[in-house]
Amino acid sequence: MPGVPAEPDMSSTQPRPVYVIGAGPGGLAVAAALRARGVRAVVVEKSDGVGASWRGHYARLHLHTTRRLSALPGLAIPRRFGRWVSRDDVVRYLEKYAEFHELELVTGVEVTRIERAPAAAGAGDGAGDGGGDGDGAAAGEGPGWLLHASGGRVLAGRAVVVATGFNHTPRLPDWPGRDTYTGALAHAAAYRDPKPYEGRDVLVVGAGNTGAEIAVDLAEGGAARVRLAVRTAPHIVRRSTAGWPAQRTGILVRRLPVRLVDRLGALTAKVSVPDLTAYGLPRPESGLYSRVRQGAIPVQDVGLIAAVRAGTVEPVAAVEAFDGAEVVLADGSRITPDAVVAATGYRRGLEGLIGHLDVLDERGRPLAHGRRTPAQAPGLYFTGFTNPISGMFREMALDAEKIAKALARRLGVRAEARRAAAHLPDTGLRPVDPPA
Numbered sequence: 001m002p003g004v005p006a007e008p009d010m011s012s013t014q015p016r017p018v019y020v021i022g023a024g025p026g027g028l029a030v031a032a033a034l035r036a037r038g039v040r041a042v043v044v045e046k047s048d049g050v051g052a053s054w055r056g057h058y059a060r061l062h063l064h065t066t067r068r069l070s071a072l073p074g075l076a077i078p079r080r081f082g083r084w085v086s087r088d089d090v091v092r093y094l095e096k097y098a099e100f101h102e103l104e105l106v107t108g109v110e111v112t113r114i115e116r117a118p119a120a121a122g123a124g125d126g127a128g129d130g131g132g133d134g135d136g137a138a139a140g141e142g143p144g145w146l147l148h149a150s151g152g153r154v155l156a157g158r159a160v161v162v163a164t165g166f167n168h169t170p171r172l173p174d175w176p177g178r179d180t181y182t183g184a185l186a187h188a189a190a191y192r193d194p195k196p197y198e199g200r201d202v203l204v205v206g207a208g209n210t211g212a213e214i215a216v217d218l219a220e221g222g223a224a225r226v227r228l229a230v231r232t233a234p235h236i237v238r239r240s241t242a243g244w245p246a247q248r249t250g251i252l253v254r255r256l257p258v259r260l261v262d263r264l265g266a267l268t269a270k271v272s273v274p275d276l277t278a279y280g281l282p283r284p285e286s287g288l289y290s291r292v293r294q295g296a297i298p299v300q301d302v303g304l305i306a307a308v309r310a311g312t313v314e315p316v317a318a319v320e321a322f323d324g325a326e327v328v329l330a331d332g333s334r335i336t337p338d339a340v341v342a343a344t345g346y347r348r349g350l351e352g353l354i355g356h357l358d359v360l361d362e363r364g365r366p367l368a369h370g371r372r373t374p375a376q377a378p379g380l381y382f383t384g385f386t387n388p389i390s391g392m393f394r395e396m397a398l399d400a401e402k403i404a405k406a407l408a409r410r411l412g413v414r415a416e417a418r419r420a421a422a423h424l425p426d427t428g429l430r431p432v433d434p435p436a
Contacts, residue, residue: 017042017104018407019147019157021111021353023050026384026396027163028094029072032101033404036074038413041161043103044149046110051094053165054087059193060217061087064209064239064300065247065391072397075100084239113148114160114354114380145379159379159407162354162366166384166392169349172342177322181340188214188343194221201225203327203337205319207234207281209299211343216303218341219312226307227335231318233281235265235288235298236273236305246300250389253289262287273301279308280315292389348385371402379410 018034020027023045034041045052062084063070067077070085075097081089098105147155170187178185188210194217202223204215207230219226237246253261265288275283284291288298307313317329319340326334348364359367359374366382368374373381383399384392 016144016156016158018159018161018411019044019111019145019155020161020163021114021147022163022165022384023047023094023098023105023107024053024163024165024384025051025072025090025094025393026165026399027161028097028101028103029396029400030161030163030381030383030403031103032075032097033073033400034407035101035103037404037408039404039408039411041104042157043098043105044109044111044147044155045105045107046150048107049095050098050105051091053167054090054094056189057087058188058191058214058217059087060213062302063090063393064302065393066245069245069247069251069391070393072097072393073400109153110150111147111155112150112352114162114357115146115148116357116377117143117146117156119143158411159381161381161383161403162350163383164349164353166348166387167346169347171345171347173319173344175319175321177324177328180324181322181327182325183337184339186339186341188341189346191341194218194223197339198222199224200338201336203227203229203316203319203335203340204343205229205340206343206345207231207299207315208343208345209297211341212299212304213302214341214343215313216307219307220303225314225337226312227314227316227337229317229319229329230281230315231330232296233284234296235269235284235291236276236301237269237288237298238272239300239302241272246298247389247391247394250391251394254388254390258287258289258293261289265289274305274309276305276308276315279311281308289389295387297387297389354380370399371406373406381407 017040020031020041020043023043027043028050031041031043049055064084067079067081067083067085071077077085077093081093085093145157145160147157147160149155170189172187188206191214197218198221200223202218202225204211204218204226207228211228215226215228239246253264269283277283292298304313308315316335317331317333319327320330321328323334325336327337327340328334350360350364350366354360357377357380359377359380361367366385369382369385373379381403383403384396386395388395
């Protein structure tokens with residue numbers, strides 16, 4: 001068993017930490033990977049604990065990716081959690097992950113704006129401050145960043161990793177007449193379980209993974225009638241076929257030509273997924289991977305196919321408007337559900353935080369991702385803002401290692417600091433405290 005390493009001189013080697021915004025899986029993974037490389041990382045989380053997004057998901061939810069392929073760097077997911085890890089076990093894993101890696105975590109503090117720190121007198125940005133893949137040396141570290149946070153705090157960091165989550169801000173379409181609807185209307189973010197909907201007629205809007213699973217949950221949980229409003233027919237895949245998970249296929253094909261994957265997907269669907277056209281859910285016209293490249297992930301079947309064939313979930317046309325108690329559908333028909341659950345997606349919600357830095361595209365998504373940092377904002381990194389078919393947890397784990405490697409090189413962290421990082425002492429100074 002190795003001896004206890006000498007305490008590193010925190011005051012001289014790293015006067016400012018790297019701040020990681022968000023204590024979800026992406027943020028925790030980056031913080032652990034940075035710590036393993038000797039870079040001090042402080043995770044700032046606006047809620048009161050890790051995994052806030054996962055805590056708020058509906059109770060039925062499980063990872064659609066396997067336990068083995070969903071672990072974050074440095075800690076396996078326990079075998080007892082099963083192959084498809086439940087919502088509650090994901091939260092337990094994230095809690096254990098933060099504890100195991102002894103991460104510096106500040107909760108109850110919300111970062112509201114990030115901006116470049118003013119350059120010190122006589123200090124230039126240096127050659128390494130030009131963005132790209134973030135591999136500049138310490139001499140090009142630049143002036144760093146200022147984070148404006150709740151309580152009037154201003155935090156100074158050497159670099160910033162934004163990991164606030166793919167599903168950040170619920171998006172509820174502004175349907176005509178929405179405010180006139182006399183039934184109960186809620187976004188899927190507020191859905192927890194089917195109990196409040198027992199004996200009621202419910203319309204679920206949106207046929208993505210969330211909408212499909214909530215529809216099945218309602219049908220199995222006692223709703224009197226469940227309809228699923230579909231604008232564009234989704235690709236449906238089996239979560240696992242003969243023991244082979246769909247995720248592994250996603251990993252294998254993601255680098256192949258789009259047309260080839262589209263053809264392979266069509267052939268696989270004909271063999272493994274029944275044609276549901278007669279039930280109002282036709283096969284998609286566009287290819288599976290073409291849709292993925294547009295941001296539409298296939299629906300993994302966790303009961304939808306059986307529910308549609310049994311008639312307990314009824315596909316209907318997309319929602320066009322509301323009119324009092326009625327919902328007007330795209331085919332001109334009108335229905336009168338007691339409640340509507342809108343599984344209509346999320347926005348990244350980054351505009352207020354970094355919109356002024358010109359690092360977002362027209363849809364509000366970061367222009368750079370993983371180890372790459374925007375040319376106009378060197379030292380600013382992003383993770384967890386894509387939804388790949390190879391699995392989000394897996395990709396965040398890979399991104400964490402890439403970001404940590406790039407940042408260690410940019411900041412000039414030496415190998416001896418990396419070895420000492422395994423047992424960093426508690427300095428007693430909390431990141432949100434003013435300097436003494």
